[in-house]
Amino acid sequence: TPMERIRNFCIIAHIDHGKSTLADRMLQLTGVVDARAMRAQYLDRMDIERERGITVKSQAVRMPWQVDGVNYALNMIDTPGHVDFTYEVSRSLAACEGAILLVDAAQGIEAQTLANLYLAMENDLPIIPVLNKIDLPAADPEKYAAELAQLVGVDPSEVLRVSGKTGAGVEELLDHVVRTLPEPVGEIDAPCRAMIFDSVYDTYRGVVTYVRVIDGRMTPREKIVMMSTGAQHELLEIGVISPEPIPTKGLGPGEVGYLITGVKDVRQSKVGDTVTAAVRGATEALAGYADPKPMVYSGLFPIDGSDYPILRDALDKLKLNDAALNYEPETSTALGFGFRVGFLGLLHLEIVRERLEREFNLDLISTAPSVVYQVTMEDGTEVEVMNPSDFPTGKVREIREPVSRGTIIVPSEFVGTVMELCQTKRGSLQGMDYLSEERVELRYQLPLAEIVFDFFDQLKSRTKGYASLDYDVSGEQAADLVKVDMLLQGEPVDAFSAIVHRDKAYHYGVEMAGKLKNLIPRQQFEVPIQAAIGSRIIARENIRALRKDVLSKCYGGDISRKRKLLEKQKEGKKRMKNIGSVEVPQEAFIAALSSD
Numbered sequence: 361t362p363m364e365r366i367r368n369f370c371i372i373a374h375i376d377h378g379k380s381t382l383a384d385r386m387l388q389l390t391g392v393v394d395a396r397a398m399r400a401q402y403l404d405r406m407d408i409e410r411e412r413g414i415t416v417k418s419q420a421v422r423m424p425w426q427v428d429g430v431n432y433a434l435n436m437i438d439t440p441g442h443v444d445f446t447y448e449v450s451r452s453l454a455a456c457e458g459a460i461l462l463v464d465a466a467q468g469i470e471a472q473t474l475a476n477l478y479l480a481m482e483n484d485l486p487i488i489p490v491l492n493k494i495d496l497p498a499a500d501p502e503k504y505a506a507e508l509a510q511l512v513g514v515d516p517s518e519v520l521r522v523s524g525k526t527g528a529g530v531e532e533l534l535d536h537v538v539r540t541l542p543e544p545v546g547e548i549d550a551p552c553r554a555m556i557f558d559s560v561y562d563t564y565r566g567v568v569t570y571v572r573v574i575d576g577r578m579t580p581r582e583k584i585v586m587m588s589t590g591a592q593h594e595l596l597e598i599g600v601i602s603p604e605p606i607p608t609k610g611l612g613p614g615e616v617g618y619l620i621t622g623v624k625d626v627r628q629s630k631v632g633d634t635v636t637a638a639v640r641g642a643t644e645a646l647a648g649y650a651d652p653k654p655m656v657y658s659g660l661f662p663i664d665g666s667d668y669p670i671l672r673d674a675l676d677k678l679k680l681n682d683a684a685l686n687y688e689p690e691t692s693t694a695l696g697f698g699f700r701v702g703f704l705g706l707l708h709l710e711i712v713r714e715r716l717e718r719e720f721n722l723d724l725i726s727t728a729p730s731v732v733y734q735v736t737m738e739d740g741t742e743v744e745v746m747n748p749s750d751f752p753t754g755k756v757r758e759i760r761e762p763v764s765r766g767t768i769i770v771p772s773e774f775v776g777t778v779m780e781l782c783q784t785k786r787g788s789l790q791g792m793d794y795l796s797e798e799r800v801e802l803r804y805q806l807p808l809a810e811i812v813f814d815f816f817d818q819l820k821s822r823t824k825g826y827a828s829l830d831y832d833v834s835g836e837q838a839a840d841l842v843k844v845d846m847l848l849q850g851e852p853v854d855a856f857s858a859i860v861h862r863d864k865a866y867h868y869g870v871e872m873a874g875k876l877k878n879l880i881p882r883q884q885f886e887v888p889i890q891a892a893i894g895s896r897i898i899a900r901e902n903i904r905a906l907r908k909d910v911l912s913k914c915y916g917g918d919i920s921r922k923r924k925l926l927e928k929q930k931e932g933k934k935r936m937k938n939i940g941s942v943e944v945p946q947e948a949f950i951a952a953l954s955s956d
């Protein structure tokens with residue numbers, strides 16, 4: 361397809377504003393998916409996406425569309441809306457010439473509407489403002505068209521109105537895409553260059569690499585080179601997704617499609633890499649993507665220790681199409697062998713963990729999530745702490761924690777309670793704007809550690825679900841942080857150590873000690889549970905000894921009977937971990953570490 365007949369666009373929006381549903385209608389209206397094969401959220405291919413109704417991976421689809429008797433090829437890229445997947449969104453944006461900014465006509469602008477708009481603006485993409493869900497009785501298109509028009513700087517009459525559910529206005533939207541978005545630019549006669557924006561592993565076909573061709577042309581059976589590694593492969597198949605893979609005779613500039621080389625290892629097809637021809641190829645690679653930086657770390661341990669190799673293999677596989685996933689082996693006295701895994705946020709953690717459990721049949725424990733701290737020791741050494749149990753011993757001069765810029769959009773009646781919440785989370789107000797009379801945008805600087813855990817849940821419950829939140833990491837700050845250890849009979853249990861603000865250390869200690877007291881069964885002897893900062897005990901509980909000591913029955917009895925009894929007890933305790941001389945059932949760790 362010549363470039364003037366191609367339009368590449370993506371749909372960006374706050375979560376649940378209807379991107380995937382609108383994408384469904386487009387697939388149907390363009391005839392790419394017929395009514396019989398249609399199912400809701402067609403492009404959310406992962407089970408987990410379908411069940412939770414959220415998009416995790418971006419998807420690209422080619423659709424034919426006719427305007428004024430001319431045939432066009434539209435490449436639509438559906439994107440995830442959640443903050444944790446901003447990285448996916450920005451990759452999609454780099455493969456497009458324009459973006460449809462979708463806003464729910466019953467809700468108006470939300471925090472991720474802004475975040476996604478800013479991302480699109482950073483990529484210099486033209487924006488098509490669209491109100492969705494106009495079929496809803498609660499829709500207030502007049503009001504929100506004004507809000508949206510003001511945000512993107514157009515006249516309210518230029519805001520399109522559609523319903524992804526009924527299909528109203530969707531044809532007009534597609535026409536508008538063709539008429540107003542620029543065609544791709546690229547040089548047809550230059551050496552071929554294509555940008556890899558995703559790659560996935562397919563059991564039957566090996567690695568499937570998704571590309572956007574910038575210059576030149578790529579044809580089947582030619583030899584190609586991955587520019588970052590110099591690795592050469594034969595192009596076995598090239599084609600477009602519409603919505604299933606369809607082989608073609610090649611891809612030219614501006615086109616979006618897939619490549620198959622028969623390679624089995626996704627690492628050979630690195631997202632952000634440039635593909636060129638082996639013969640007379642390009643010498644200069646395209647600007648790639650910055651690698652995403654993990655923000656939250658957690659330990660992942662198989663409940664059954666013999667599953668460790670399966671977990672390692674599973675992580676290797678997931679990493680292939682999730683560049684944001686990072687991990688290295690970790691050993692814990694409490695939990696055995698596992699991995700320290702870096703995530704973009706808690707939803708990312710949850711999704712990865714669920715995929716591991718489901719797709720690889722693993723049972724896992726994850727330890728309390730932690731952000732990355734920078735510690736300066738008294739002697740000037742710098743230590744990066746991704747795991748509280750690795751906190752350096754010795755005199756500390758300063759601890760710095762990551763801070764984020766948070767944007768909260770909320771109806772004005774909830775401003776007070778939101779401010780109060782941010783206060784308790786050590787936030788400082790940076791600014792406040794009225795989007796309309798009843799809706800307010802609050803900007804806070806907040807420690808990342810406070811925002812990534814239960815902040816969003818608390819925000820939602822305080823605002824009856826009306827608040828929306830977006831945040832990005834903006835730097836670091838020194839803070840009065842301490843490491844709290846939990847001790848069982850004087851022995852620290854690594855999985856329970858946490859780095860917390862000094863003001864909250866006592867609360868953490870008391871809460872954890874109370875939890876453990878209820879979870880650890882009584883032993884033959886009294887077991888003290890303590891929370892400590894260094895050598896200072898800040899909280900204490902006791903598990904009293906069993907009243908009826910099994911051994912007391914054998915008092916004066918023969919030693920062999922005594923041994924037998926102990927042996928028998930051991931049998932029933934296969935799933936126990938020993939912390940010093942205290943036996944702790946695996947379940948206690950799981951229960952104590954699961955958030956409530």
Ligand code: GDP
Binds near residue numbers: 373413441526
């Ligand atoms: P996404 O998170 O932006 O991809 O949003 P989805 O497409 O998954 O839609 C979120 C919810 O809104 C789903 O329950 C959809 O059925 C519903 N929805 C989407 N578009 C419309 C619409 O035009 N009208 C109505 N009434 N509901 C819609």
Ligand code: MG
Binds near residue numbers: 379381440
């Ligand atoms: Mg979606």
